[in-house]
Amino acid sequence: MTPAPSEQTDEAADKAAPSYRTTPLRRAWAFVRNTWRGLTSMRTALILLFLLAVAALPGALLPQRSVNERNVNGYLDEHGWWGSLLDSLQMFDVYSSVWFSAIYLLLMVSIIGCLVPRTSDYLRSMRSKPVLTPRNLRRLPHHERVETTDDVDTVMATARKRLRGWRVAEREEAGGARSISAERGYLRETGNLLFHFGMLGVIISFAAGALYSYEGQVVVLADGSEFCNSGIYNYDAFEPGLQVDGTQLNPFCVRVNNFDAEYRGGQPVAYEADIDYQSGEDLQTGTWRQHHLEVNEPLRTAGDRLYLLNHGYAPTFRVTFPDGQSRTQTIQWRPVDQQTYLSEGATKFEEPGITDPAKRRERQLAVTGLFAPTPSMHGNILSSAGPQLNDPQVAVDIMRGDLGFSSGRGQSIFEIDQSMVDAGRLERVARENLEVGQSLTLDDGTQVTFDGVERFVALQVSHDPLQNWVLVSAIVMFTGLGASLFIKRRRLWVRATPVDAPAAGGAAAHDEGAAAADEGAVPGDEAAVGDEAVGDVTAGDGTAGDATPEERRTVVEVGGLARTDQAGYGEEFTRIAADLLGRK
């Protein structure tokens, strides 16, 4: 239909029924329909794709809370009003921001709106026969023609045999001609739909996973210490999904027996921990099962996964108080340098036997400072030359006074409360470098000994009940992608027309006739199947040649049309045509 008449009909309709556009209901419907059409058009989908790409970019350029909260806080401290502006625009939570969600939800609607009609078209096309043979095969991008002495039936039989695997429809035409229309590559559209449905599956299971997943990190000393996944308070950090309240974690327990790191030329080459674990029935019977935990080899149990993420050192300090009592603690210090494992921390002590709270707050002790697994001294400053344990040393400050436990604020296990130092209630009373076994004595006779070092492992427990669905959807998506990019949808037609074998002049006349028929034909027009045109050709031949019945021959024509962009159909067509036309 050309645009001009349709405009006229619209105008006519407007005049004839002025109420058409004025009914609010219809207007509303038209609005909804147009919005839907606009939203599901390919153009909109493209723009949304671009918006999604642009919207994802800040996530790569700015620190993200979901990835590293500490970096975000650092950025906010550094950038003042600019940082707060970005924060209010949700630039540090890009992937859960309103605008990012809006774009991908619109994109999902767009995809669904595109998929629904395509699926019904697809189902219809799976039942339909290949289209009728065009009247004039010469007009197709690929075309070959030959005359043979075989009769029509033989030609058709050969063609049917050669076109095995194609969907074919054979038809009788006027003048004893017969044709086969064949089509192949339906899997392309199958793949296309699979890809998009797979992608929807990935998005939906990814989003649902965010609701029901949880992730927790915990540090466990590698000296037979235990950890149980029984409640979120056992964790150092816990990130629940939106629907996780932390009350129904999958129960299992882990005992870390030892940790070993292997180095080659200062480079780590293996981290491994021997653990025991119990889950399910083992929890009742108290059975422990052994497991060798490595990087890249998580423990999968009770529907959760347990990872070995990192490791570190926990120095052991013994404090012997003036009255002779002693207390020993082994607390993890956190690595500040991931190459050399130079670590920092604070091991905190309370003096035993003091019941007066005021006095207790004057006598608390903290051993803070640096720990170097392979010490190297720069003047008097301790640093570490490597991650292995090699005569480790600590450089410690002994702080005495009020550690601020009763201030009501929670405090980090790695740091002392700096506000107590600022308020003058916590004072440094000694600073010294210690090797294992060495000790220092404070002014009141208290002795602090560096007794040794234990290793710890940083474990992570992850739970995502939907990740297998993501994987399945992704595999479907990938298979569909392959099919939709590499399978070519193509059509092929064979027509065999009986003719009375002509002399040379007759052949020329035939060509003229065919050329004349060309005029009327529309290339690739599926509806323009011409019984008449074929009739014309045969008629022309019949009159031009003075043939005898023994010289009856058959004109075989093959036409081909690729239905996909840049299909590169030519070579395959030439091959098939050569087989069909009996050429070498």
Added chain:
Amino acid sequence: MPVNETLSQYSDWSYTTSVVIYILAMVFFLVEQSFGRRGRQAAERTRNRELVGAASGTRTTASGIDNTGPGTRNTGTENGDTGGAPTRAERFGRMGIALTLLGLLLHASALVLRGLATSRVPWGNMYEYVMITCFVAVTAWLVLLRKHPVRHLSMFVLLPNVILMFIGGTWLYAVAAPLQPALQSYWLIIHVAAAAASSGVFLVPGVASIFYLIKARNESHPEKFAKFAAKLPAKDVLDRVAYRTTVFAFPVFTFGVLCGAVWAEAAWGRFWGWDPKETVAFIAWIVYAAYLHSRATAGWRGNRAAVINVIGFAVTVFNLFFVNLVTTGLHSYAGVG
């Protein structure tokens, strides 16, 4: 197993030599591109073919030209219009190809020796990654030359390669060393190989699309790029080269990302965590998906599709350099610093 210093030294020498040979090949291609009739002929031929497509009436007269399509890489004589032996510039072009092949051979040996020296796959840090990516790019281009008459443009594919390899060999160079624990997985072989292969192949459509845009600009404003555009093949040849290579690289890239997700699930505790590398890979994937869709959308074919492809390649390069060297994330395996 310790690192074999001798083999690693040989690998470094091979690498440097291959860069030098690529540069030499570039000079040869430059000669062909600048002085050769080839460039013009190739452009002419594809232009004729375009005309054939437009007006089917000239089919018979054009068929002689059409037939020369695949064979023209080796013979200038088939054109009929050159007549006799190949021109001097033509010979330069062929020597360029021979040199490129030699360079590629040394490039391959650099990779193999590095792998043997460290007893692992040779793509464990950024230097090695650049090495394999460039290897794939040059290979992809040579494969492409077998079917498409674009040899005289080789210089423009070698140029970014040589630049990348130079940067790789100087700033990014890392001594042969074993892998850190997180990288010790068979997924390294699959994931990184897929990523490097797709990035390498994506270089080709990126360059082809830039040429497409130059050619298109020249067609709408004949005074722009008049000299250079005359040597470029027809737009539809460039478009076809870009499309074919993208269609090959896109599934490989998708596969690489999916394998990365499976590996991340085993190594880092989640299959997707918006690590900077993951994010930019996601963006590149979207851009290339948009490219494939744009070719099927009215009003987006041609220029816009070419622009999208160039953006895709820009994102790929950004992912390689910016994300590895500037941001800190889980993919910081550059070994630089």
